[in-house]
Amino acid sequence: MLFYKVLKRGEFVTVFFYLKKMNKFLFIYLTSILLYACNNEKKADEQSAVRIVCVSKQYNEIIGSLHAEKNLVATDLSSVYPNSINNLPKVGYHRALSAEAVLSQKPTLLIHDKNIGPDHVVKQLEKLKLPMMSFNTEANDFPSTYKLIEEIGVYFKRKSEAEKLISTLKKDIQKVDSIQVSVKKPRVVIIHFGQAKQHYLIVTKKSPAAKIIELAGGQLVVDGEKGMKILSPEAIATANPDVIFMTDYGYDRLNGIEGAKKLPGIALTEAAKNNRIYRLNEYDIMYLGPRSGKCTLLIQQLLFPNERK
16 A cells, blocks of 8 residues: 555655665565566567568458458558458559659568569669568469468468468368369460550469469460460460450450450350350469469469369
């Protein structure tokens, strides 16, 4: 009671005088509690001061799925999953960033996947000594995707959440593997319509999308040294795919399948003749992440519509 009354009056010197009269162990115990509380408050202040701008749709989907977005203050336009990420302010397209837009968010860290631009903006941000980082793992197949989720989970102190996310993704992939199809692998072409340019690109066997198509039971027919390449109409006709997937940006611009069939070279393909041109959300096919197992199941249904599932 005496300690309480003295503390209430704010006479801190007197408080410590009475504390010293107490048992030595009790004095140390109470002092430790006081220091622990102060340290926790300091850590909380430091954590709240962290302001991260992340400009990778793959990273951001994983961060959001781990519920680790507390310190994210902005993302790029391509980051749309989950809603908690999509609702954050945008600093532009990841390949067409504006230094002013990034800096307006007062970031203490810029996280990217080494696919940002333009170069002069990146150099400007480096010159201004804005800390930047990328995660070590490049998730180009499912095993490396598990590793990336684990790495991001460790960084954001969400290790147990990362383990659960990996477990769910593995179960989704097992569902795809368990479905048997009795027909030959359809030949597939993926046409990607980006936002930065108006022309379309063909997704190659080097892309993460190839892993999804392969797991679903199909085969991409276009080779390339990188994940995408420009292909002529004649080359598309020669490839003669059974199925064509188009990303949403261009498919919608063409007003659907009838407009797509009018593109040079496509009308001559088996895909066009059999009306097997499908719309895919860019974010379902262009990278691997927490939803990739479920997305693969959906693609498998499009590849094999007559098979019993």
